[in-house]
Amino acid sequence: MTGTLKGLTINRLGKGLILSLALVGIITIFTNLFMVREVEKLSSSWANNEQSIVQKQAYLSVLRGAIGYGGMIHNFKNYLLRQDKRYLLDTHRSMLEIKIIISGYRLLGVSSEEDAALGDLENVVKEYGVAIALAELLLDSSFSILETDSQVYVDDGPAVRALLRLTDAVATLRQVKTNVDSGQIHSLANTINSVTIGIGLLLIIMIVSLTWFLRFRLLNPLGKLSTAFDQVDPSAPGLTRLPSAGNQGDELDMVANAGNRFLDSIENHVNERLYAEKALRDREQRMGTILSNVVDGIITIDNKGTIETFNPASERLFGYRADEVIGKNIKCLMPQPYRDKHDGYLQNYHDTNEAKIIGIGREVIGQRKDGSTFPMDLAVGEMEVSGIQMFTGIVRDITDRQQAEMMKTEFVSTVSHELRTPLTSIKGSLGLVQSGALGELPDKLKSMISIAYTNCDRLVRLINDILDIEKIAAGKMDFHMRPINLVPLLEQAMEANKGYGEEHDVSFYFSSDLPEAMVEGDHDRLMQVLANLMSNAAKFSPIGGNVRITLSKHDAGFRVAVADKGPGIPEEFRNKIFGKFHQADSSDTRQKGGTGLGLNISKAIVERHDGIIGFESKAGQGSTFFVDLPELQGNTVFHSRVSRLPLKYHVLICEDDPDNATLLELLLKQDGFTTDIARNAAEAEEFLGRTAYDAMTLDLCLPGKDGITLLRELRENPKTRDLPVIVISATATEGAADLNGDAIGVIDWLDKPIDQNRLSAGLRRILTSSTEDKVRILHVEDDPDVLQVVSALVDGDADIVPAKTLSMAKSLLLGEAFDLVILDLMLPDGDGEELLALLKREDHKPTPVIVFSARDAFGQTAENIKATLVKSKTSNEFLLATIRASIKAEKPPK
Numbered sequence: 001m002t003g004t005l006k007g008l009t010i011n012r013l014g015k016g017l018i019l020s021l022a023l024v025g026i027i028t029i030f031t032n033l034f035m036v037r038e039v040e041k042l043s044s045s046w047a048n049n050e051q052s053i054v055q056k057q058a059y060l061s062v063l064r065g066a067i068g069y070g071g072m073i074h075n076f077k078n079y080l081l082r083q084d085k086r087y088l089l090d091t092h093r094s095m096l097e098i099k100i101i102i103s104g105y106r107l108l109g110v111s112s113e114e115d116a117a118l119g120d121l122e123n124v125v126k127e128y129g130v131a132i133a134l135a136e137l138l139l140d141s142s143f144s145i146l147e148t149d150s151q152v153y154v155d156d157g158p159a160v161r162a163l164l165r166l167t168d169a170v171a172t173l174r175q176v177k178t179n180v181d182s183g184q185i186h187s188l189a190n191t192i193n194s195v196t197i198g199i200g201l202l203l204i205i206m207i208v209s210l211t212w213f214l215r216f217r218l219l220n221p222l223g224k225l226s227t228a229f230d231q232v233d234p235s236a237p238g239l240t241r242l243p244s245a246g247n248q249g250d251e252l253d254m255v256a257n258a259g260n261r262f263l264d265s266i267e268n269h270v271n272e273r274l275y276a277e278k279a280l281r282d283r284e285q286r287m288g289t290i291l292s293n294v295v296d297g298i299i300t301i302d303n304k305g306t307i308e309t310f311n312p313a314s315e316r317l318f319g320y321r322a323d324e325v326i327g328k329n330i331k332c333l334m335p336q337p338y339r340d341k342h343d344g345y346l347q348n349y350h351d352t353n354e355a356k357i358i359g360i361g362r363e364v365i366g367q368r369k370d371g372s373t374f375p376m377d378l379a380v381g382e383m384e385v386s387g388i389q390m391f392t393g394i395v396r397d398i399t400d401r402q403q404a405e406m407m408k409t410e411f412v413s414t415v416s417h418e419l420r421t422p423l424t425s426i427k428g429s430l431g432l433v434q435s436g437a438l439g440e441l442p443d444k445l446k447s448m449i450s451i452a453y454t455n456c457d458r459l460v461r462l463i464n465d466i467l468d469i470e471k472i473a474a475g476k477m478d479f480h481m482r483p484i485n486l487v488p489l490l491e492q493a494m495e496a497n498k499g500y501g502e503e504h505d506v507s508f509y510f511s512s513d514l515p516e517a518m519v520e521g522d523h524d525r526l527m528q529v530l531a532n533l534m535s536n537a538a539k540f541s542p543i544g545g546n547v548r549i550t551l552s553k554h555d556a557g558f559r560v561a562v563a564d565k566g567p568g569i570p571e572e573f574r575n576k577i578f579g580k581f582h583q584a585d586s587s588d589t590r591q592k593g594g595t596g597l598g599l600n601i602s603k604a605i606v607e608r609h610d611g612i613i614g615f616e617s618k619a620g621q622g623s624t625f626f627v628d629l630p631e632l633q634g635n636t637v638f639h640s641r642v643s644r645l646p647l648k649y650h651v652l653i654c655e656d657d658p659d660n661a662t663l664l665e666l667l668l669k670q671d672g673f674t675t676d677i678a679r680n681a682a683e684a685e686e687f688l689g690r691t692a693y694d695a696m697t698l699d700l701c702l703p704g705k706d707g708i709t710l711l712r713e714l715r716e717n718p719k720t721r722d723l724p725v726i727v728i729s730a731t732a733t734e735g736a737a738d739l740n741g742d743a744i745g746v747i748d749w750l751d752k753p754i755d756q757n758r759l760s761a762g763l764r765r766i767l768t769s770s771t772e773d774k775v776r777i778l779h780v781e782d783d784p785d786v787l788q789v790v791s792a793l794v795d796g797d798a799d800i801v802p803a804k805t806l807s808m809a810k811s812l813l814l815g816e817a818f819d820l821v822i823l824d825l826m827l828p829d830g831d832g833e834e835l836l837a838l839l840k841r842e843d844h845k846p847t848p849v850i851v852f853s854a855r856d857a858f859g860q861t862a863e864n865i866k867a868t869l870v871k872s873k874t875s876n877e878f879l880l881a882t883i884r885a886s887i888k889a890e891k892p893p894k
Contacts, residue, residue, distance in 0.1 A: 540566035
């Protein structure tokens with residue numbers, strides 16, 4: 001192909017054009033170089049001459065000043081008239097300046113006329129030198145000023161004439177320079193004109209030649225080829241091919257052949273496109289059928305929220321036809337207040353790229369055409385179509401699902417109450433009988449009681465596990481987080497599970513080199529995890545075996561490991577170990593017992609503590625389950641001790657179930673309390689109206705008036721507002737959530753069956769913390785609502801002095817003494833930590849501090865305070881208990 005092109009007209013034309021352009025370019029380059037050199041020479045000459053003339057003019061200006069007024073002549077006359085040596089010094093200075101200027105002028109190059117003029121100036125300076133010496137001599141010889149002036153006369157005319165001649169010489173020099181420059185410029189202009197005319201003529205010749213070649217050797221053949229192209233009909237079945245035109249030259253033949261090849265490719269492309277369009281129509285028909293029959297609503301919107309598509313399922317869900325909503329904003333499908341907020345959601349996503357729903361999904365409320373609303377699942381996806389951002393929403397009506405979940409929740413709650421209430425009586429009664437509190441039993445009866453108690457305990461665990469699973473699934477499992485030392489927690493867990501180990505002839509051993517391992521956690525929930533791991537290890541250990549519990553530092557926290565020497569976990573079961581209702585095999589379920597829910601619950605609890613639960617196992621060598629918990633940073637642990645009660649206290653039991661009431665009465669009397677029993681809210685109010693009680697137990701499920709309503713009424717009554725209450729109910733946890741932290745004075749919430757130790761500990765904690773003398777508490781807090789809540793909490797136990805600013809608190813601490821300070825670290829005029837230095841005085845012991853702030857206390861701050869409580873994480877009950885324990889520590893009972 002390349003060889004063929006070498007002889008073509010277009011190729012020859014191109015070569016001629018390239019050579020012509022190269023010739024013009026070479027001529028232009030050399031011409032430019034010549035003109036640039038000439039311009040540089042002329043510019044250099046101009047610059048040098050101009051600089052010399054300017055400097056000479058400057059020297060002349062200075063010479064006039066140095067000789068004339070204010071210069072040599074003027075200063076010498078002043079010296080003769082005034083005989084002041086300062087004028088003589090100025091005269092010498094001017095003479096020296098004249099000599100220096102004359103030397104500089106000569107260095108610039110001078111003509112003979114300029115040289116003669118400069119010589120005259122030098123002679124006048126010399127004459128003034130002689131005159132100065134003679135004047136000094138005569139004046140020292142007491143000649144008068146007139147006599148001296150007549151003797152030292154100097155003719156200044158030569159100097160004046162010399163300056164005029166120098167001025168004329170410089171003017172002449174400038175005129176000569178101007179004439180020379182004009183000649184050079186004229187010569188250069190003539191040269192440039194000649195070169196420009198030559199290049200122009202050359203370009204004209206090239207343009208004429210190129211036009212001729214284009215007209216007769218290229219355009220005419222291409223015109224004929226274009227006519228042939230116009231005759232091609234793309235719509236005809238089979239494209240018409242271009243005719244060969246050998247008589248028009250090689251170029252036309254080659255282009256015709258290339259055109260035919262191009263038409264062949266077009267025909268193939270058209271056939272492929274027709275096939276692709278048919279396939280696309282088939283796909284669109286299938287997708288349309290799918291979208292029309294899918295049960296979920298599918299809606300697409302643009303980045304401004306405008307609806308672009310609305311499938312039939314969406315029409316059925318919302319009651320709109322597609323044409324009624326397409327083109328409208330998606331918020332027409334939303335009720336208030338979501339409708340007004342929708343544009344803000346889109347704008348926030350555009351500004352921050354932070355997705356609140358996109359790619360996440362959530363439950364929202366939709367609004368139908370008739371104005372009714374319904375709950376729905378919404379999943380939003382983001383896509384880009386032809387460079388335009390769009391969003392797809394998939395919606396599903398979940399009304400039936402929510403109703404089913406509500407029915408299930410109500411069923412679980414009902415079953416929970418109906419099972420827990422009798423189990424409370426059964427387990428409590430069996431426990432009292434088994435402990436011998438009601439007298440010694442025959443051995444056969446002891447065996448039967450033990451079997452009944454054990455199976456009752458299994459049933460209680462099953463119910464609690466099922467309820468915990470439901471709470472986890474609903475996200476309603478409550479956690480009361482506080483600083484916990486894992487060392488005593490593990491020791492307590494070993495003691496609590498010791499009996500279970502003895503039942504299986506297994507011993508627990510604990511080892512750790514850590515004196516303290518602080519984490520933030522829920523004591524009871526962590527005990528639940530440890531009990532599950534330890535009971536599993538005991539169940540699967542060989543008879544007479546050992547279970548080893550270890551505590552060690554691990555990464556940024558601590559690891560608790562429970563290791564047994566059992567059969568290990570089968571390989572095929574390991575990926576299901578933390579599932580619901582899973583055990584290694586059905587025989588294990590029967591032989592070892594258990595619900596199969598413990599590890600699933602433990603995993604959820606550990607993850608809520610920001611921890612990890614896992615295991616390591618080898619077949620035939622045992623298993624090790626471990627829990628990793630993050631270390632608590634910058635907090636101190638608040639310890640409280642509970643002492644035995646030296647006196648009788650009167651407790652009101654409010655319980656409608658007679659068996660549970662009797663059991664509570666026996667438990668409290670066994671621990672040294674006197675009791676009264678109220679079967680309902682009305683009886684409880686009657687008892688409280690005529691008797692002063694030290695504490696009260698309360699069942700939330702009472703006939704007539706429920707326990708939550710009764711509790712709220714007690715808090716509104718000044719007589720019973722501060723009465724300590726322990727809630728004992730099958731729905732205790734749910735009741736705590738309903739009160740939403742407003743249960744002031746509630747010491748504990750105990751689920752049935754009753755934990756006797758926890759019940760006694762709660763009563764003793766509140767009854768031993770009372771004091772006879774009121775203490776003074778300084779509460780440093782800028783939020784008036786928090787001040788009011790804390791004041792209501794400790795009303796009757798202490799006098800509260802509020803301080804809303806850091807400066808007010810400083811003033812109060814410098815002028816008064818307080819028994820306790822409740823401190824918010826974040827104050828409007830500074831950091832509350834500044835007050836800690838004022839609490840250490842030499843005249844009395846440091847004032848204890850409870851930090852109650854939205855910010856944790858860190859570092860040195862945590863070492864100087866008694867307890868650190870974080871707002872929003874601390875319940876009213878725990879805050880009150882902390883304050884009362886601090887009061888007791890400072891002012892013990894008399």
